[in-house]
Amino acid sequence: DVKVTQSSRYLVKRTGEKVFLECVQDMDHENMFWYRQDPGLGLRLIYFSYDVKMKEKGDIPEGYSVSREKKERFSLILESASTNQTSMYLCASSLFPGVDSYNEQFFGPGTRLTVL
């Protein structure tokens, strides 16, 4: 089974702090994604990566950056956390297209971040 893990289930940070959210997958997936989940808004894509050191902006990249130094690990960075970044953050991974036409995304358990 694919396993996607996230470093923390709950995190509380202060405004202005630099925050790192870590995601690790163990199935050698090429694609990795960071989403933000808010009530009434569904999941919105922040960034995704299709290879090591490769990244592409999603729909809401402002205030975030990412790092992918190794294939299995994808980090989301909040350079200076703000209260409007309080949210649930979900990581996901998927195979490179062509292996599975549906290219199902597998999700981690989520990190609920509170910025005070």
Place this chain on the structure above:
Amino acid sequence: AQTVTQSQPEMSVQEAETVTLSCTYDTSESDYYLFWYKQPPSRQMILVIRQEAYKQQNATENRFSVNFQKAAKSFSLKISDSQLGDAAMYFCAYRSYNTDKLIFGTGTRLQVFP
């Protein structure tokens, strides 16, 4: 740009009954994929069912089935013989044929009553 709409923020069903969650989408593409994901309380999101647009036959996975109406751009999820474990947030998602990115709806919270 593609959009996905789930017009039912909350739904409820009695155990053993059938419930249908609605999803509509907007696209100008002819080839794409559609998904229903389930997010149980405090648990990981998992794929429930998937459909490829060019396949006319509706997908079925045990008690879960879809009603895919391509012309109407509708992709509803039917849950038969509802169980307490079906209680969750359900998200409809769209993926274009030539991208890996998913576009999600806003979700429907399903409650199941004994």
